[in-house]
Amino acid sequence: MNTAPVLEVCGLSGGYREKNVFGGRGKEQEVLHDVSFTLYRGEILGLVGESGTGKTTLCRLILGLQPPSAGTVRIMPPPDRPGAPPQMIFQDPASALNPAFSVRRILEEPLKLAKVPAAGREAKILEMLALTGMDPECLSRQPAQLSGGQRQRVCIAAALLAEPTLLLADEPVSALDVTVQAQVLSLLRSLRQKLELSMLFISHDLGVVARLCDRVLVMKDGRIVEQGEIGSVFQNPQHPYTQRLLADSL
Numbered sequence: 271m272n273t274a275p276v277l278e279v280c281g282l283s284g285g286y287r288e289k290n291v292f293g294g295r296g297k298e299q300e301v302l303h304d305v306s307f308t309l310y311r312g313e314i315l316g317l318v319g320e321s322g323t324g325k326t327t328l329c330r331l332i333l334g335l336q337p338p339s340a341g342t343v344r345i346m347p348p349p350d351r352p353g354a355p356p357q358m359i360f361q362d363p364a365s366a367l368n369p370a371f372s373v374r375r376i377l378e379e380p381l382k383l384a385k386v387p388a389a390g391r392e393a394k395i396l397e398m399l400a401l402t403g404m405d406p407e408c409l410s411r412q413p414a415q416l417s418g419g420q421r422q423r424v425c426i427a428a429a430l431l432a433e434p435t436l437l438l439a440d441e442p443v444s445a446l447d448v449t450v451q452a453q454v455l456s457l458l459r460s461l462r463q464k465l466e467l468s469m470l471f472i473s474h475d476l477g478v479v480a481r482l483c484d485r486v487l488v489m490k491d492g493r494i495v496e497q498g499e500i501g502s503v504f505q506n507p508q509h510p511y512t513q514r515l516l517a518d519s520l
Contacts, residue, residue, distance in 0.1 A: 275346055276436055276468040277309040277332070277356075282341035284331050285324075300339065301327045302492045309436070311348060314462060314469045316483035316500070318476060318515065324492040325472045329438045332356060332470070347435045351466070357429035361441035363421035367413040373424055374409040380431045398427040401464070403457060419450035426457065430465070437469045443478060455482050476519040480504055488512045 285301035301324040309315045317325055330336050332343050333356060345356060360366040367376055377398065381391045399406055402423045413421050422442060429437060439458070443451040459482065461467055473479050479486055479500070486503050488496040488511065496509040507513045 274311045274348065275308050276311050276313075276348075277470070278342075278344040278346070279308075279328075279332070280306050280342050280344075282306070282328070282331060282338050282343065284336065284338040284340075285327060286336070298339070300492070302331070302338075304341070305489075305492070305494055306341075307487055307494060307497060309468055309470060311435075311468055312462065312466050313485065314458070314471055314483045316479035316486040317470060317472045317489060318474065318479055318486060319489035320474065320515075323489045325489060326440055327492075328489075329358065329440055329470070329472070332438060333358060345436065348466075351433075351435055354432035354434045356436040356438055357432055357434040359422075359425055359429055359437060359439040359442045362445050363418065363425045364413060364445075366425050367421060369413055371412065372409065373411055373413075373416070376413075376424060377409075377428055377431060380428060384432070394431065398430055401430065401461070402427045403453075417450070418446050419453055422446065422450075422454055423457065426454075426461070430461070435466070435468060437467055438472075439469055440472045441474070442471075444473065444475065451478065458482065476504070476515060488515070 282305040283300065283302050285299045305328065319325055331338050374395065377395045378391055381394060386394060396406060404420065404423050404427065408416060408420060416424065443454050446454060455478065458469065462469065471479065471483055483500055485498060486500055487494050488509065490511045496503060496507065496512045503512065504516060507516055
């Protein structure tokens with residue numbers, strides 16, 4: 271594994287502001303507490319924990335969608351690939367894609383925002399389709415006309431159009447059946463190798479994490495309670511919470 275860091279999270283705390291009954295600003299709800307970890311170049315780092323532990327809030331803080339109450343996030347793309355900000359792959363591709371747009375338009379939008387000339391957009395779109403294993407025939411279809419696996423591939427292709435070096439994947443295969451899950455996981459492994467991507471992969475499925483990730487973070491109540499190499503943590507868990515998660519997954 272490359273030892274050059276791509277993402278450093280240090281002492282990160284944060285949460286969200288609740289809405290009060292009158293629709294105004296409520297009190298601040300702290301979710302994350304003093305979270306620290308490093309993600310290295312070309313690594314897939316798993317993040318596991320039950321719902322409500324703060325996994326999605328962590329992604330929002332990394333993406334800069336909300337400010338932390340304490341701590342820092344440092345994103346360090348390789349010098350030879352300055353690239354774009356981190357990109358997100360969501361759990362439900364159906365809700366992440368505009369249902370009124372064709373696949374072609376969905377993939378054109380980020381290229382327009384990046385001011386890619388019209389003459390170069392088609393070649394870039396076809397390149398992303400080939401990279402994600404999609405048939406060009408799908409370009410005229412809308413999301414509802416695609417399978418769940420195809421929709422997720424479109425989401426991945428759209429994220430890759432920005433040429434990021436870091437992907438945040440929030441439960442990207444949990445809405446897919448087992449066969450399609452395996453196909454998407456194989457695609458992510460292939461993209462990691464071809465594009466030297468680094469990924470933070472969030473999942474409640476420890477089996478999926480074991481098959482895909484190099485290391486794992488275990489989060490409970492907004493804190494990292496255990497982290498290490500996949501084999502070490504899953505074969506010899508030290509924290510009672512990790513032990514329970516593994517026992518429940520059997």
